[in-house]
Amino acid sequence: MKSYPYQNPSRATWAEDYSFLNNDINNDEGLAFNKSYLKVKDLNLYIHKAHILKNVNLEIPDKKVTCIIGPSGCGKSTLLKTFNRLIDDTEGIKYEGSILVDDTDIFDKKTEITDIRKKMGLLSQRPCPLPMSIYDNIAFGCKMHGERNRKKLNQIVEEQLKAVGLWEEVKNRLHAPASKLSIGQQQRLCLARGLAVEPEFILADEATSALDPISSKHIEELFVKLKQDYTIILVTHTLRQALRIADHVIFMYLGEVIEAGSADEIFNNPKQELTRKYLEGAFS
Amino acid sequence: MSSNSSYRILKNKIAGGLMFSITVFSVLLVVLIGLGLYLKSVPIFEHNSFWHLIKSSEWRPGNNQFGFLPFIAGTLWITLIAVILALPIALLSALFLTEFSKSYLKKWVFTALDILAGIPSVVYGVWGTLFIVPWISEKLAPHFVEYSTGYTVLAGGIVLGVMILPLLISLFVEIFSAVPREFRDASLSLGATKWQTSKHVILRKTFPGILAAVALALSRAFGETIAVLMVCGNLPLLPHSLFDSCYPLPALIANNYGEMLSVPLYESALMLAAFLLFIVVFIFNASSRAVIYRIERKFK
Numbered sequence: 207m208k209s210y211p212y213q214n215p216s217r218a219t220w221a222e223d224y225s226f227l228n229n230d231i232n233n234d235e236g237l238a239f240n241k242s243y244l245k246v247k248d249l250n251l252y253i254h255k256a257h258i259l260k261n262v263n264l265e266i267p268d269k270k271v272t273c274i275i276g277p278s279g280c281g282k283s284t285l286l287k288t289f290n291r292l293i294d295d296t297e298g299i300k301y302e303g304s305i306l307v308d309d310t311d312i313f314d315k316k317t318e319i320t321d322i323r324k325k326m327g328l329l330s331q332r333p334c335p336l337p338m339s340i341y342d343n344i345a346f347g348c349k350m351h352g353e354r355n356r357k358k359l360n361q362i363v364e365e366q367l368k369a370v371g372l373w374e375e376v377k378n379r380l381h382a383p384a385s386k387l388s389i390g391q392q393q394r395l396c397l398a399r400g401l402a403v404e405p406e407f408i409l410a411d412e413a414t415s416a417l418d419p420i421s422s423k424h425i426e427e428l429f430v431k432l433k434q435d436y437t438i439i440l441v442t443h444t445l446r447q448a449l450r451i452a453d454h455v456i457f458m459y460l461g462e463v464i465e466a467g468s469a470d471e472i473f474n475n476p477k478q479e480l481t482r483k484y485l486e487g488a489f490s
Numbered sequence: 491m492s493s494n495s496s497y498r499i500l501k502n503k504i505a506g507g508l509m510f511s512i513t514v515f516s517v518l519l520v521v522l523i524g525l526g527l528y529l530k531s532v533p534i535f536e537h538n539s540f541w542h543l544i545k546s547s548e549w550r551p552g553n554n555q556f557g558f559l560p561f562i563a564g565t566l567w568i569t570l571i572a573v574i575l576a577l578p579i580a581l582l583s584a585l586f587l588t589e590f591s592k593s594y595l596k597k598w599v600f601t602a603l604d605i606l607a608g609i610p611s612v613v614y615g616v617w618g619t620l621f622i623v624p625w626i627s628e629k630l631a632p633h634f635v636e637y638s639t640g641y642t643v644l645a646g647g648i649v650l651g652v653m654i655l656p657l658l659i660s661l662f663v664e665i666f667s668a669v670p671r672e673f674r675d676a677s678l679s680l681g682a683t684k685w686q687t688s689k690h691v692i693l694r695k696t697f698p699g700i701l702a703a704v705a706l707a708l709s710r711a712f713g714e715t716i717a718v719l720m721v722c723g724n725l726p727l728l729p730h731s732l733f734d735s736c737y738p739l740p741a742l743i744a745n746n747y748g749e750m751l752s753v754p755l756y757e758s759a760l761m762l763a764a765f766l767l768f769i770v771v772f773i774f775n776a777s778s779r780a781v782i783y784r785i786e787r788k789f790k
Contacts (some may be wrong), residue, residue: 324681334672347680
């Protein structure tokens, strides 16, 4: 069991409650960057004249949970949405630098944006089921990518709903509107919908902040389970969540990456003064 | 202190009561107009049954023959054509403006649309008479029929379509813009293209709203008078093709209101025309509301 001898007693208790989540078998080997799919090089991002992301350089380890933490407005979500270029639709956006996914620069004009996005499942803050049935929500992505075979779609829907533990709850009402599900179920549905297009990454933007504690726990458990197959990048406001599930932590402040490293390092032995202050709750 | 407080409460009560009565008054206006039109048109029912008036296409006021079918048909035809022409254009432009275009382009287009919406009806009529009517008569009609004056159902439909276009586009843009960004993000992040997102998510999500907008535009179109009157020929005959003249209800009323006193039942007949228009719009609005309500429940 991984434990963080963390200063703040209340957070430490929380972390303990969820200790069962830590099933990281590779823990003893540390965070070897055996494979880094996602590399950010000298990324600068401007919206109109505001400099939102400043000279960001990052490597995201493969098949791990990476948490991006930092105070509100520090550019965490912007960075996340830059990974799949959802930020493109923002008025007045301009970027420099590069983000390499499997050695392809996603800003390259030749890169097909839909291919990039297919690789990155996004889980937003509030679950957002599309205005269609549960079944169609899961099948949506596959259909958009040209999959028409009914049998195959059925199989994908069942598989993904099982992967997020929703199958038993909804198997008898697959054709009911997805908006009828509870909010926690909706978030798992959204996760399954993202998984159905076979991404390599899961980008989660404060994916549990709108959920009740039980549903959040569900989602966190899923992340820990899913990291065997996916690289998970999680923006979170909740330090204790990062504490519970992160393998790798990135701390951002005012558009800059202040510190990045293994969760152990950042939480127990932060190198930067700013990181230490943030973790102690001096500001948020 | 307490007297001040009771004064406050009294004021609140008076304001509430006043606003209630004003609201009731506006609703009552609708009923009063309908009732007034009905009472004025009662004399004509003494000679003809309601169904006979609606089904007959004989219009000879001198002989006391009042068949409203040509007028009703003319109104419906023109409105239908206008919507068929304007709907796809409005939908696609609104989708383009909300989903694809940059915002500076949006500003330009909105300015142009505002101007288009602000042009007086009669100017549309002149434009139709000068350009659409000759174009139909000389260029289009010869391919289909032997002879057409150009003053046709089609001309009315085209002019009316252009007139409701700015209304439809701005309604659609508003409806599409109201879709939260999360829906687009959800669809786009699955790798769907913008067009797929527009088609499968935006249009689907806003379907009830689209219907409501079309209903609103239709109600507007039913009553449009001057521009249509100038280009549709105004012959009280049942149109059999797009290249026949027609005579919509509002045009009938506007053209004949001055001379109605010479024929005893004429006034009553024109009032019935107004009443019919009233009923058409009323039924239309009510039924579209019912449909939208049902669909909204299904889609939410």
